[in-house]
Amino acid sequence: MYGHLKELRESLGLTQEEFGKSVGIAKTTYNNYEKGERSPKSDFWISVAKKYGVTIDYLMGYSNDPDKVGKENTPTPSVDSVGVLTKDEASRISAAMDQMNEEGRERVAEYAEDLAAGGRFKKPSAAELGEKEA
Incomplete structure (x- = not known):
């Protein structure tokens, strides 16, 4: 289950179907997100945060207060919860990103995708690492 997603939906008095529809996704997709069976993409988190006036940190469970994102008492996600990022990188x-508008956040995501797709900054695959060691 993702952070406070269900808590937010229930506080609004919405069914899963109504909540999903309000952010443009099907009930089954939303249900999978709420149960933690699927991972939402960043545009889902941004849409929910903007529509309902809460922070993404709050929705994902990194903060218990939707108004305290970026402040000292907001816990940094653990390495396990953010995948390949270190705590410092995630922070x-x-x-x-907290200082950017939606267009800025989208441009950062596009830039990161471009960097990953190009050769210079792309992490070598396991096969490539094996070739270098041989």
């Missing part, structure tokens, strides 16, 4: 990225 720096979160702080920078």
Whole structure:
């Protein structure tokens, strides 16, 4: 289950179907998100946060207060919960993104995708690492 997603929906008095529809997704998709069986993409979190006036940190369970994102008492996500990012990287990225509007956040995501797709900054695959060691 993702953070406070269900809590938010229930506080609004909405069914899963109504909540999903309000952010443009099907009930089954939303149900999978709420149960933690599927991982939402960033546009889902942004849409919910904007529509309902809460922070993404709050929705994902990194903060218990939707108004305290970016403040000292907001816990930094653990490495396990953010995948390949270190705590420092996650904290720096979160702080920078918190200062951006939706267009800025989208441009950051596009830039990161472009960097990953290009050759210079792309992490080598396991096969490539094996070739270098041989």
